[in-house]
Amino acid sequence: MTKNAELIYNIICNSTSHPTAEEIYLRLKSEHGRVVLATVYNNLNYLCEGGYIRKIVMENAPDRYDKTIRHDHLICRECGAIADFYMDDITDILEAKLGSHILSYDLKCSYICPECRKKLGM
C-alpha cells in the first residue's frame, strides 16, 4: 500500500463522517501539501477493490467512503446526513429466501434524523 493510499485509509477509518472524495482531498492537501483529486480517486478505487474500505453510493450526491466493518446506513431524507447502525447479519436469511449464494448486501434506510425532527417540530 502506497503512502497516499495509507493516508486516505487512515482518514476514512478515523472518521465518523463518511467523507466524499472531495473532502478527503481537501483534508489531505491541507495536512500533507501537494495532492490531486485524481490521486484520491485512484487510491479510493484501489482501496475499494481490495476490500479495505467501501463506497456508499448516494442518490443525487457524490459517493461517500466508509470503513468496512459490517454495518448499515440510515440516511436522513431532509439533510442527507448518514448514521451507522448495526444489525444482525441477515445473509443467512437472504440466502435461505433466495436459494442462492450472496456475495454481500447493501441496506440503506431512509429516515428523519433527530436534528431535523427537532427543526421540523416533530
Next chain:
Amino acid sequence: MTKNAELIYNIICNSTSHPTAEEIYLRLKSEHGRVVLATVYNNLNYLCEGGYIRKIVMENAPDRYDKTIRHDHLICRECGAIADFYMDDITDILEAKLGSHILSYDLKCSYICPECRKKLGM
C-alpha cells in the same frame, strides 16, 4: 399526469428490464417521435417524487428505474444484470432494532447470476 409522464410510467411498469433514462428515451422516441432526454429526466424525477416509480441508484452505471411494488434487487457482480426478489417486509424488524421510524429501505444484494455462473463454470 402529463402525456409523456404517462407514457414513461407505462414503459416502466410494463417492463421487467429496469430501464435507464437513455433506454426509455430511445424507446419513446422510436414509438412516439419527437422527445428529448431532458423531458425524460424531468418526468422521471416527477414520477419518483410522486412515488409512482422508484430509482435504483447503481454503482458505476447510470441510474435505473422501476415500479414501486415493494421488492428488492439482486445485482450480478459480473454482468450487472438486475433481478427482482420478494422478501417479507422488514420495516418492523428494522424499526424495533432502531427505535426510530423508517420511511423506506433499500436492499441490494450482490450475487452471480445463473448465466454468469454457467459461463464461469461454477
Next chain:
DNA sequence: ATCTATGTTAGAATTATTCCAATTAAATTT
C-alpha cells in the same frame, strides 16, 4: 380568440469521475 399556466425542446452548463501522457518517486540491480 386571447390569456395564462404548464409542459417540452434544444442546447449549454455543471458535476463527478476517469483517462492519459508526462513527471516524479521508489525499488532493484549493477
Next chain:
DNA sequence: AAATTTAATTGGAATAATTCTAACATAGAT
C-alpha cells in the same frame, strides 16, 4: 552509490450523466 526499471502521482483534458435555462408550443380557462 549510480543506473535502471517499475510504480505512483500529477495536471489537465475528456467523458458521461444529469440538471438548468430560456425560448417555444400546447392546452385549458376566461
